[in-house]
Amino acid sequence: MRTDTLASTQSMLPGTPWLLAHRSMLPVNQPRKIALCGVDYVMWKDAQGAVHGLPNACPHMGAMLSEGWCEVQSNGESAVVCPFHALPFEATGCTVLPGSGKRTLPLLKPLDLILQGDFIWSYGGHEPKLPIPTVLNDIAKEYYLVGHTGDRTVESDLLSTLLNMHDYNHQNGTHRDLFRITEVEFHQFIDQGHQSHAFYDLPTAPYTLTEKLRRPDLFLLPATIKTHMENHFPCMVIFHTEIAWGKVAQCHIFVPEAEQRTRTYILFFGQAKHPAFKLVAPNYLKFAQVVVDQDADILSKIYPKTPQKIKLNNEVGMDWVRRNFENFPNVVEPNLSK
16 A cells, blocks of 8 residues: 555544434335445445444446345345446345346445444444444433434545534534533543543523524523533534423544545434423434534635644633554543543
């Protein structure tokens, strides 16, 4: 492998488990394009709930299989059909050539998928260097899935995307019109290697009743946002919050599509303490979508390799990201707990 290609691959941290989707995000028998570490795949779910993945380029003439359709086979499983010449590819990567009636040997290598309940993980064919986090399985046992939102590609490298996520000060700028944060009251950072926890409060300036009536989702915004960020480097950040009507686990997921493209989406889980919670919870999805779009916008407007000559307070989360990124997959000193 060329040195520049190796460096490019390393910037996407090969050996990391990446959460490609929750099973509910895949409609039955509808192919979907998934990019991971510089390779495009097609992924689909059959009527039995089984999830499959293959390289997205048809081995005949390179058409995108994700632009095709699914065909149910006699055994109940489904094959993805190329939109160019209607060649059906089974989950094994085999097809049947027209006129022959014979199955070929595998022509496409299936994407390694690891299913934990409804969570679809993959190492993208790389040797595992980190274990798959089990925290989502625990959340799924105690919370119900409200839904997903913010599923989009961000024109940003993985490191810049993670630094933005762990920048506790950017709410004052990037999200100023949404949150109206007045200050950051940082309390504690617990460094556990590739896991960490950050605890801080964000007092907000109030919205008027007129503003809230125009945008009912603003009624969900408390006077002080009490934040517990549970971090699993580099694939996931979970915001734990609690309101009078219930508890929320807002799971931000990151998937490196290419060196300068990162996919992000949010899985939103809730635990109702009051029947009204289930009525208002879907509004959180709209709120979170705005946050993702604002982050994507600012990430498209930075020079990521600019030397940092200014350091603000409460950048310990960014220091944690840089330390782990630069030394991946090893954990080195210093421990950043404070």
